[in-house]
Amino acid sequence: MVVGNIILRLRGSLEFKCQLDSTDVPHVQKVISRTFEALGSQVKAESLVLSLSSSPVFLWPNKGGHATAGEISPNRPCKDLQQLIQTDDQESSRKKSAKKDKKNPTAGIINLTLMTEVTEPGVLSAPTLLRGSKKHHLLQTTLPMDCVVSVLSSESISVVCGTLVGALCSQLSDMEKVALRHMKGTALLIPQPFHFLLPAPVGLVTVVYPAGVPDSQLETRRKELHSLFELPDDRPYLRRANALHFPDEPYKDGYLRNPHVHLNHPALENGKPYLVQGVYSYHHYMQDRVDDNGWGCAYRSLQTICSWFQQQGYVERAVPSHKEIQQALVEVGDKQGSFLGSRQWIGSIEVAAVLDQLLGVTSKIMFVSQGSELASKGRELANHFLSEGTPIMIGGGVLAHTILGVAWSETTGQIRYLILDPHYTGAEDLQVITEKGWCGWKGPEFWDQNAYYNLCLPQRPKTI
Amino acid sequence: MGRGYIVEDVVEKYLSNLSVPGASCVTGLLIGQSSSQRDFVVLAVRTPQKDTEGQGSPSVSRGAGNSLEHLDVEWVTEHARQVSRMLPGGMSVIGVFLVTPPELSKEGQNTLRRLIFAVDKHISKGRLWSLTEEDVTEKVTLHICSKTRKVVCRTYDVRDPKSSAKPADWKYQSGVCTSWPLLTCSVGLNLVFPVLEMHVLPQDMEKCMKEGLQTWAKQIEDGLCLINGDAMPGEVELLGGQKKNAKAVQQTFRAQILIPMAEPQSERRLTASVKVCSGSLTLKGMVQCRAYLHSNKPRAKHATEVIKRDVINTVSSRVEMFLEDLLMEGEDKGSVGVQQVLPRRVFAPVPGMSLCVCDYMFPDECVSDVSDRLKEMLDWETPEDSIDTSQEAVPEAPTIDLKNTVVQKNLKAKSTLDARPKTPSEDPTEAHKSHKTYYAGVAMAAAIALLATGTSLIYLSD
Numbered sequence: 027m028v029v030g031n032i033i034l035r036l037r038g039s040l041e042f043k044c045q046l047d048s049t050d051v052p053h054v055q056k057v058i059s060r061t062f063e064a065l066g067s068q069v070k071a072e073s074l075v076l077s078l079s080s081s082p083v084f085l086w087p088n089k090g091g092h093a094t095a096g097e098i099s100p101n102r103p104c105k106d107l108q109q110l111i112q113t114d115d116q117e118s119s120r121k122k123s124a125k126k127d128k129k130n131p132t133a134g135i136i137n138l139t140l141m142t143e144v145t146e147p148g149v150l151s152a153p154t155l156l157r158g159s160k161k162h163h164l165l166q167t168t169l170p171m172d173c174v175v176s177v178l179s180s181e182s183i184s185v186v187c188g189t190l191v192g193a194l195c196s197q198l199s200d201m202e203k204v205a206l207r208h209m210k211g212t213a214l215l216i217p218q219p220f221h222f223l224l225p226a227p228v229g230l231v232t233v234v235y236p237a238g239v240p241d242s243q244l245e246t247r248r249k250e251l252h253s254l255f256e257l258p259d260d261r262p263y264l265r266r267a268n269a270l271h272f273p274d275e276p277y278k279d280g281y282l283r284n285p286h287v288h289l290n291h292p293a294l295e296n297g298k299p300y301l302v303q304g305v306y307s308y309h310h311y312m313q314d315r316v317d318d319n320g321w322g323c324a325y326r327s328l329q330t331i332c333s334w335f336q337q338q339g340y341v342e343r344a345v346p347s348h349k350e351i352q353q354a355l356v357e358v359g360d361k362q363g364s365f366l367g368s369r370q371w372i373g374s375i376e377v378a379a380v381l382d383q384l385l386g387v388t389s390k391i392m393f394v395s396q397g398s399e400l401a402s403k404g405r406e407l408a409n410h411f412l413s414e415g416t417p418i419m420i421g422g423g424v425l426a427h428t429i430l431g432v433a434w435s436e437t438t439g440q441i442r443y444l445i446l447d448p449h450y451t452g453a454e455d456l457q458v459i460t461e462k463g464w465c466g467w468k469g470p471e472f473w474d475q476n477a478y479y480n481l482c483l484p485q486r487p488k489t490i
Numbered sequence: 491m492g493r494g495y496i497v498e499d500v501v502e503k504y505l506s507n508l509s510v511p512g513a514s515c516v517t518g519l520l521i522g523q524s525s526s527q528r529d530f531v532v533l534a535v536r537t538p539q540k541d542t543e544g545q546g547s548p549s550v551s552r553g554a555g556n557s558l559e560h561l562d563v564e565w566v567t568e569h570a571r572q573v574s575r576m577l578p579g580g581m582s583v584i585g586v587f588l589v590t591p592p593e594l595s596k597e598g599q600n601t602l603r604r605l606i607f608a609v610d611k612h613i614s615k616g617r618l619w620s621l622t623e624e625d626v627t628e629k630v631t632l633h634i635c636s637k638t639r640k641v642v643c644r645t646y647d648v649r650d651p652k653s654s655a656k657p658a659d660w661k662y663q664s665g666v667c668t669s670w671p672l673l674t675c676s677v678g679l680n681l682v683f684p685v686l687e688m689h690v691l692p693q694d695m696e697k698c699m700k701e702g703l704q705t706w707a708k709q710i711e712d713g714l715c716l717i718n719g720d721a722m723p724g725e726v727e728l729l730g731g732q733k734k735n736a737k738a739v740q741q742t743f744r745a746q747i748l749i750p751m752a753e754p755q756s757e758r759r760l761t762a763s764v765k766v767c768s769g770s771l772t773l774k775g776m777v778q779c780r781a782y783l784h785s786n787k788p789r790a791k792h793a794t795e796v797i798k799r800d801v802i803n804t805v806s807s808r809v810e811m812f813l814e815d816l817l818m819e820g821e822d823k824g825s826v827g828v829q830q831v832l833p834r835r836v837f838a839p840v841p842g843m844s845l846c847v848c849d850y851m852f853p854d855e856c857v858s859d860v861s862d863r864l865k866e867m868l869d870w871e872t873p874e875d876s877i878d879t880s881q882e883a884v885p886e887a888p889t890i891d892l893k894n895t896v897v898q899k900n901l902k903a904k905s906t907l908d909a910r911p912k913t914p915s916e917d918p919t920e921a922h923k924s925h926k927t928y929y930a931g932v933a934m935a936a937a938i939a940l941l942a943t944g945t946s947l948i949y950l951s952d
Contacts, residue, residue, distance in 0.1 A: 038750060038756045039750065039753065039755075040763065041752035045767075065613060084716070094721055140751050141749060141750055141751060142749060142750075142751045143746075143748050143847055144678055144710070144747050145676060145745065147676055150776035151833070151884060151885040152775050152831065153773060153776070153777060153831075154775055154829045155773055155830050155832055156771070156772040156774070156830070157769065157771055157772075157826045157827065157828070161767070161768050163764055163765070164766075165763070168754055168755050168914060170754070170875060212772045213761050216761060216762065235759040237761070238761070261740050
């Protein structure tokens with residue numbers, strides 16, 4: 027997110043309704059296009075109203091940004107709108123730790139909803155009733171509009187309103203293209219917008235995909251977009267799972283995401299941190315009503331890795347349960363049937379096998395005969411995080427952990443490991459997890475210096 | 491603790507001036523507003539006569555004697571329903587009165603009870619908005635002895651069929667409604683209702699429109715209402731700024747209603763729904779809305795409620811009237827594909843008060859018809875020039891096919907319109923129609939005119 031910019035997000039539903047007198051393709055396409063055109067006019071009408079979420083403010087973007095609240099006039103900078111939003115910050119600040127969340131960009135997002143004023147005076151006359159008697163197919167749905175614009179916080183409200191209406195119009199036009207492209211007979215797939223934060227200089231983009239068509243069938247479209255945005259063609263950026271997760275929308279599944287971003291990274295002389303890329307969920311003991319205290323640590327590390335592949339868009343399958351993990355191992359012949367339902371530990375080899383069996387992901391295995399050797403693996407680990415950026419599962423002695431990053435100095439040889447500990451048995455409390463070191467930086471003394479260790483380094487599939 | 495009714499002086503005058511010949515009984519309606527603390531009555535209207543055979547009890551058939559058993563309850567309730575349509579938001583029929591000779595006073599109480607329940611039931615039919623917990627469901631019954639002019643005032647809770655009469659206060663006062671705030675707005679409509687099975691029968695049209703309007707009414711009910719451009723929290727007092735001893739003046743507030751552009755889909759659909767339809771109904775245009783609040787500390791939430799209800803009522807009333815009209819004239823050949831004008835709303839002042847009532851004019855009616863109806867329904871004379879027909883613009887007339895026959899029919903229709911009065915017995919074509927429809931004469935003529943203009947050329951084209 028660009029500093030000094032504000033993000034405005036406008037959401038709402040538009041009613042899409044059209045009458046098809048015949049089902050031959052040219053007619054259908056003409057009617058659909060005309061309906062989208064009419065929606066475009068609706069969006070530019072003076073009766074369009076934007077409701078500023080959590081506030082009593084309403085804006086009329088097509089009347090120069092006129093607003094209800096007296097203090098807001100159209101030439102005020104749009105950042106003034108933020109002050110009118112009544113957040114429940116009073117509540118959440120009590121829960122937040124003293125170590126304030128620096129990386130929280132929630133303050134920068136202004137949410138708006140689409141509304142219409144039915145009392146907007148027009149030049150209409152007293153009501154008339156028209157009865158049509160042509161047989162037709164009535165197509166009806168609501169379009170889930172979701173526009174995001176990034177503007178300078180000093181930009182005036184009236185200009186920002188114009189930008190938002192423009193965004194609505196161009197989204198309608200994108201939706202029309204998607205609808206027509208994927209239409210079969212009278213089946214109109216609902217176009218759905220997704221937002222992606224692409225690497226600089228591209229930034230925030232919105233792509234419309236048709237509902238019900240899986241990512242696997244949309245590869246051609248993604249290839250076009252990758253080429254348009256000059257994105258590398260070997261890793262996904264535009265799968266639905268890659269969609270930007272807005273900071274003000276809590277994840278509904280209850281797992282913590284990327285707890286490591288709340289930590290201070292170690293400052294090593296001539297060294298820097300090399301971290302996991304993207305988003306993962308923290309899986310640990312006792313979650314999902316499974317009491318795996320004492321035996322499930324590797325399973326949990328594996329779950330964390332699977333969550334990474336799911337959230338980066340490589341797979342659509344959900345994170346596997348302990349049962350499913352054991353089932354997979356039996357299926358590949360690694361374990362006997364008696365393994366199912368047991369509390370047997372697994373190691374890096376098994377983790378790699380499951381990743382292959384369930385996710386189609388291959389892994390590199392690294393072996394150290396003594397824990398003390400890990401101190402010299404700085405370069406290798408750093409390279410892994412640079413090129414693959416996936417979480418690493420490490421098993422040895424009697425414990426399994428997840429390595430999320432390494433801080434390493436080439437000159438001094440100093441090394442630190444960013445560890446996500448699956449042995450945590452408490453609730454999803456970010457403060458406890460970061461302060462008590464369940465997610466934290468450890469030194470080389472963390473490892474059992476005499477035990478041997480296996481590391482599973484998952485490799486990214488080369489696909490978009 | 492009974493309710494307290496504050497009643498305009500003019501009502502007292504009206505009731506005492508009611509001509510009640512001999513031993514007959516007179517029924518009528520009481521119109522006003524109820525708030526949680528107080529109730530206000532601003533108008534009293536006697537039930538109009540059913541036939542033109544001179545004077546005599548309008549709702550008791552001649553020769554029936556003094557019994558109240560022959561009271562035509564349906565006639566009274568139908569009058570109440572027609573009058574309800576003429577009241578802007580906030581105002582409603584909140585009670586009934588009955589004048590009887592002294593010997594029928596006791597029986598009169600039972601009659602009043604029957605009447606008030608029947609009236610409330612009938613006027614609530616077809617209502618597209620729902621009552622809330624805060625709505626007052628007590629209605630008033632007033633019994634007046636024709637000899638002593640003694641007044642007995644009781645209320646019943648019409649929500650409870652077993653409720654018993656509770657005594658209430660009846661107090662006359664002047665200037666009850668002089669400072670009643672007025673809310674206005676005009677609402678644009680552009681509604682398309684699909685018709686799954688297209689018959690030209692009005693009953694099917696009615697069902698289709700009712701369902702569509704129900705959805706629209708819910709949107710309005712749930713919508714946000716701004717008052718004078720402000721989104722006031724519901725508990726804010728509307729008249730908060732007024733000084734206590736300031737001269738009571740009627741304030742006007744502008745209402746704006748905001749609704750989401752569409753309701754998001756409830757089910758997780760992947761494709762647009764497809765319905766095979768044999769036709770459609772398109773309702774387009776603008777309606778003028780008005781509502782009054784009382785002056786007893788009204789709050790913003792009451793204001794938004796009354797104006798929204800008026801919006802919903804005015805649309806459903808005129809659609810109802812249009813459909814009733816169609817029902818009367820039977821099969822409407824040739825009006826499919828034609829843009830038909832719904833009755834438009836006109837306003838008329840209440841004599842001696844700063845309130846107004848409304849009426850609906852069919853396309854080929856004129857101001858004198860409105861004036862006649864006001865006399866019939868509300869029992870007062872209205873000078874034609876005080877009737878405001880400018881609030882809703884006349885839609886552009888559909889191009890008329892200038893065949894001579896059509897033009898002649900039109901002229902004939904017009905002359906029928908000017909003739910009065912339009913009672914069933916006079917108009918020979920009316921013989922088959924129900925005696926209950928007050929608009930019979932005028933509507934019939936209007937229907938002829940509609941058929942005539944039915945040859946006009948607006949057809950649904952793609």
